[in-house]
Amino acid sequence: MQQKWLKTTEVEVASNKLSFYIETIEVNQLSPLAFFAAGEKDYKGKRFFWQNREKTLTIVGLGQAIVFENRGNHQRFDEIEQKWKELTRNIVMEEQESQPILFGGFTFDPDNRELGEWDEFPQSYFTVATFQLIKKHEKTYVSIHLITEQQNSAALFDELRDERDRLIHAAQVKELKTYEKPEICSIHERNKDNYFQAVEKVTNLIRQKEADKVVIARSLELAFKNQPSSPQVIYQIMNEQPESFLFGLERDHLLFFGATPERLVKVKKQYAYSACVAGSIKRGKTAEEDKRLGEQLLNDSKNLKEHQYVVEMIEKTFKKLCEEYRVPKRPKLLKIRDIQHLYTPVEGKLYNDATILQLVKYLHPTPALGGVPRNKALEMIRKYEKMNRGLYAGPIGWMDADGNGEFVVAIRSAALIDDKAYLYAGGGIVADSNPMTEYEETLVKFRPMLRALGGQFNE
């Protein structure tokens, strides 16, 4: 096994008896998915996977050095921020190749009371992995994280080194493994009638000026012949959705995974980057038709309105948190495998004390997932949608000890629980929405997950 030892660090955790031990090595040629799969037996339910859209950063976590969970409604962003700061305050990591990463997600709406597949899930769920792989610009680092009260942990740390070497070896053996698609035995459109009623009701309320925009979603339930595995489905989205951000987050029996085109916010050295992604049309079957559909979308007043609400809200947030920022005047097209969207990137230089989790707190939910006005829209979603979104449409992502990180909006996503999967998709309802068109838009938005899970539809 070729590897280069980089650094072992021990830090005292502020205002606590804990110590945080970190050791990082650089390894040659290691497939992140194979490393994830190497944890199938011992770390299932305690793993995560992340890949950015540019494919310059992949992060895999196996095991949990620490878990931050929050079941309360409010302050959940501040609470995670404070816990992470406390844990990392004494870590000096500037310019390190590989840092400890806090990875996890926030549910869409902590005030939603609908029962279902998310009953066990906390409102925020973040972990630092025991074994963390980072692949950054073709270099791969594997770190061990141990957070413990124990004074003498040398023997324990040696065991972790052996375990790390075992995992790396197992991943190298499995490097080129391919996975079949799962076999579906039934697909059920849950609450389909309710969805049509909700869209109609909300459209009417918008026409009566009760709100400007509300995003209504629905879900599909799939049952499989055999229980699919997490590496099996992540493998599919890696092959099929190269233009999207990919994520997978396990907690006990649940894997939440997806391929989203929508960045909520990225922070790098005090610069913040967000994106307004809202307004949709399908891809064309030929280059010509695709171009025509794109032009149609760029000039469609209903979709432009859907989009504009998002731009206004993100711009307002950047104005508050940035000393300078830039918002293009007109949207562009963002084309991914199944769909094209209106897209406006936003960037700015943060005031010194602004943090990524503050941005997440202010931005979530943008009107691409919630609506305008925000609280009114959330009330209507709770009242008419009649499902619990769980992590769907919530912020999911990572941050490091220096405050850099990236969160995406967890759409084009599904929860896999044993031999069932729940897929989610929604769309922005405005005054001139039509229920059938919105329904058809959700069908297109289900495609990425449906395809990955072995579903059939006419391409």
Ligand SMILES: C=C(O[C@H]1C=CC=C(C(=O)O)[C@@H]1O)C(=O)O
């Ligand atoms: C709510 C979803 O998409 C949002 C993001 C992009 C375009 C959207 C739209 O055109 O309605 C939605 O606002 C979803 O995919 O489930």
Ligand SMILES: [Mg+2]
């Ligand atoms: Mg739409």
